[in-house]
Amino acid sequence: xxxxxxxxxxxxxxxxxxxxxxxxxxxxxxxxxxxxxxxxxxxxxxxxxxxxxxxxxxxxxxxxxxxxxxxxxxxxxxxxxxxxxxxxxxxxxxxxxxxxxxxxxx
Numbered sequence: 001x002x003x004x005x006x007x008x009x010x011x012x013x014x015x016x017x018x019x020x021x022x023x024x025x026x027x028x029x030x031x032x033x034x035x036x037x038x039x040x041x042x043x044x045x046x047x048x049x050x051x052x053x054x055x056x057x058x059x060x061x062x063x064x065x066x067x068x069x070x071x072x073x074x075x076x077x078x079x080x081x082x083x084x085x086x087x088x089x090x091x092x093x094x095x096x097x098x099x100x101x102x103x104x105x106x
Contacts, residue, residue, distance in 0.1 A: 007070045011063055018059035021091060026052040029098040048097050055090045058083065 002008060029048050033040040062083045 004070050008067060011066045011070065015059050015063040018087065019056055022052040022055050022094070025091070025094045025098060029094070032098070032102060044097075044100070048094070051090060051094050051097060055087060055094070058087055058090065062087070 026048055030045060033045070065083075
């Protein structure tokens with residue numbers, strides 16, 4: 001059995017929830033942009049996909065850091081606040097981009 005299996009499993013579930021969030025926001029944004037009569041500019045689609053990739057990359061880095069902390073024998077303080085704030089800001093930015101798609105398409 002893997003040491004601290006439940007903690008590692010929870011860490012991976014958290015990462016996968018970030019991935020699902022990004023896939024849903026980006027997918028909905030790209031689909032909504034294509035519903036209108038106008039074709040959205042290529043730069044806006046690249047911007048949304050790039051923002052989604054950044055969120056997934058930061059979430060993956062956070063998962064790796066938490067995994068190392070779980071395996072550490074030392075008792076370390078929780079310092080994940082800045083990464084979580086950055087992830088939340090990026091998800092907020094994705095929602096803003098989605099809103100700009102909706103305004104641009106209509």
